[in-house]
Amino acid sequence: MNDMSMGALNDVAPAQNTEGQATEAKAPIVSATHNVETVLWVKHWTDQYFSFGITRPASFRFRSGEFVMIGLPGEAKEDGTQGKPILRAYSIASPSYAEELEFFSIKVADGPLTSRLQKIQPGDQILMAKKPVGTLVLDALLPGKRLFLLGTGTGLAPWLSVARDPDVYDAFEKVIVAHCVREVRDLAYREMFEHDLPNDELFGELAREQLSYLPTVTREPFTRQGRITDLIQSGRLFADAGLSQIKFDPAEDRIMLCGSMAMIKDVAHMLEAQGLKEGSNSEPGDFVLERAFVG
Numbered sequence: 001m002n003d004m005s006m007g008a009l010n011d012v013a014p015a016q017n018t019e020g021q022a023t024e025a026k027a028p029i030v031s032a033t034h035n036v037e038t039v040l041w042v043k044h045w046t047d048q049y050f051s052f053g054i055t056r057p058a059s060f061r062f063r064s065g066e067f068v069m070i071g072l073p074g075e076a077k078e079d080g081t082q083g084k085p086i087l088r089a090y091s092i093a094s095p096s097y098a099e100e101l102e103f104f105s106i107k108v109a110d111g112p113l114t115s116r117l118q119k120i121q122p123g124d125q126i127l128m129a130k131k132p133v134g135t136l137v138l139d140a141l142l143p144g145k146r147l148f149l150l151g152t153g154t155g156l157a158p159w160l161s162v163a164r165d166p167d168v169y170d171a172f173e174k175v176i177v178a179h180c181v182r183e184v185r186d187l188a189y190r191e192m193f194e195h196d197l198p199n200d201e202l203f204g205e206l207a208r209e210q211l212s213y214l215p216t217v218t219r220e221p222f223t224r225q226g227r228i229t230d231l232i233q234s235g236r237l238f239a240d241a242g243l244s245q246i247k248f249d250p251a252e253d254r255i256m257l258c259g260s261m262a263m264i265k266d267v268a269h270m271l272e273a274q275g276l277k278e279g280s281n282s283e284p285g286d287f288v289l290e291r292a293f294v295g
């Protein structure tokens with residue numbers, strides 16, 4: 001999934017910050033093959049997770065839930081040549097109508113990209129592919145009544161997009177977001193789901209009536225504990241969403257999975273055992289999956 005087919009990136013002139021003052025040693029990025037976007041804000045949730053927003057080119061269209069390759073130019077080598085750019089797939093966390101593009105990332109200390117990306121500041125530039133892709137989209141699912149968005153860690157990112165898209169609430173009566181993390185502090189965006197969305201002037205009514213947010217923690221005490229697989233097996237996933245069912249109904253339930261490979265595999269097996277079929281853009285089905293991308 002790595003896109004290393006970048007054209008040459010050239011240093012051109014000294015960088016300027018948003019006020020037009022010269023900044024230290026950051027030359028503008030130039031790319032023949034990728035969009036060059038400006039970082040608008042950065043939020044560090046913990047020493048493991050951060051989010052950031054970048055400018056959105058007017059020509060960049062995407063469907064809520066899609067991902068795009070983003071990254072940084074290669075670092076200069078000792079011999080003066082430029083290293084290869086490093087790009088990774090990131091789910092777009094903003095909904096398709098948003099003016100800016102938001103991303104939710106893990107920080108990997110020795111990760112080739114995130115070790116550098118976690119240091120970005122407003123005004124910095126990053127590379128972004130011209131086209132988004134992905135299967136965590138409504139188009140890859142058959143019509144249904146309830147949409148379960150199940151994610152671990154940064155696998156929440158596509159749900160931040162999908163669950164903030166009004167079209168999703170037209171398509172489904174109920175939208176259930178389950179976010180499973182190790183520790184309570186890892187529950188990034190909890191405040192947004194529990195406070196901001198239900199109180200939002202435009203979105204509030206939809207969120208209050210149709211959206212259930214179910215955070216769950218596995219490695220310390222919390223009001224809801226256990227892996228998503230445990231919550232499915234015990235029926236708590238359904239009960240906590242106010243549903244009377246105790247398992248998935250292939251006729252009415254649609255599921256999207258994103259996060260750790262192990263979780264995706266385990267839940268996909270459970271879904272198949274309950275009679276649900278995986279879908280794709282070309283052949284919509286009952287559930288879709290994509291691993292959360294770590295770099």
Ligand code: NAP
Pocket residue numbers: 048106152153154180181182183186217218219227228229260262263264266
């Ligand atoms: P992760 O290790 O995959 O864990 C995320 C959540 O998914 C955990 O609650 C985990 O439960 C659960 N999970 C794992 N395998 C599962 C399966 N087969 N079925 C259902 N649920 C499953 O991902 P992450 O937390 O994003 O971490 C990625 C890396 O970042 C880690 O290797 C770690 O080094 C680092 N990290 C550390 C912390 C921390 O120390 N607080 C926080 C975030 C990230 P279990 O706890 O039961 O495994």
